[in-house]
Amino acid sequence: MNRKTARPYTLVRGDSIEASKDNVERVRSICNEAAVYGILFQPVFKGTPYSSEKAESFLNWAAKGWAERSHFVFLVLDASREICGTVDIKSPELEGAEIGYWASEKHSGIITPAVVLLCEVARRAGYKSLYAFVLPANTCSLRVLTNNAFQVEERGVTHKDKICDLYRKIL
Numbered sequence: 001m002n003r004k005t006a007r008p009y010t011l012v013r014g015d016s017i018e019a020s021k022d023n024v025e026r027v028r029s030i031c032n033e034a035a036v037y038g039i040l041f042q043p044v045f046k047g048t049p050y051s052s053e054k055a056e057s058f059l060n061w062a063a064k065g066w067a068e069r070s071h072f073v074f075l076v077l078d079a080s081r082e083i084c085g086t087v088d089i090k091s092p093e094l095e096g097a098e099i100g101y102w103a104s105e106k107h108s109g110i111i112t113p114a115v116v117l118l119c120e121v122a123r124r125a126g127y128k129s130l131y132a133f134v135l136p137a138n139t140c141s142l143r144v145l146t147n148n149a150f151q152v153e154e155r156g157v158t159h160k161d162k163i164c165d166l167y168r169k170i171l
């Protein structure tokens with residue numbers, strides 16, 4: 001449920017969503033929104049827009065992770081089954097795995113509850129802890145973590161050439 005609007009959403013495995021034209025377009029559009037692009041893709045693409053090809057390969061990579069048990073992407077869908085965001089576990093390391101997430105600002109309110117579910121699914125699957133690297137200025141992401149009782153483990157960690165804080169939750 002969206003925390004702000006109380007609208008219902010569904011969390012689904014990445015391998016249940018096809019890389020259809022509509023889904024590719026949703027991912028492309030969200031990943032070009034200022035907040036998502038600025039935090040996640042500007043450092044990589046340096047101002048070049050997030051392309052349809054990249055969106056298609058993201059959806060294919062999401063499905064492949066389940067087949068190969070290498071990474072576990074979930075998509076957040078609204079009532080009309082449009083993609084609104086994603087949460088993922090980036091490795092099968094049960095002692096501790098990194099998580100990530102993004103969401104369309106038009107659906108803000110979905111990622112704190114999506115991470116609640118992600119933590120529960122991970123705990124049942126045998127993960128002992130989950131962690132995330134966050135830029136200290138990324139207050140929205142920090143709130144997602146603290147809302148979910150992640151605690152700061154180390155500050156000033158270099159991650160992908162950026163100075164981040166490392167947050168972890170024991171499951």
Ligand SMILES: CC(C)(COP(=O)(O)OP(=O)(O)OC[C@H]1O[C@@H](n2cnc3c(N)ncnc32)[C@H](O)[C@@H]1OP(=O)(O)O)[C@@H](O)C(=O)NCCC(=O)NCCS
Nearest residue numbers: 035036039101102103108109110111112134140141143144
């Ligand atoms: C971080 C992100 C996933 C949060 O998505 P969301 O669905 O808005 O998440 P939540 O509803 O759980 O909100 C988290 C906090 O951000 C705040 N927030 C969300 N949008 C906001 C906005 N436009 N202005 C100010 N605060 C905002 C919420 O109020 C909430 O804080 P609260 O618990 O104190 O109320 C989303 O902003 C995003 O995709 N950011 C870019 C990508 C990113 O940072 N990924 C994580 C990298 S570590």
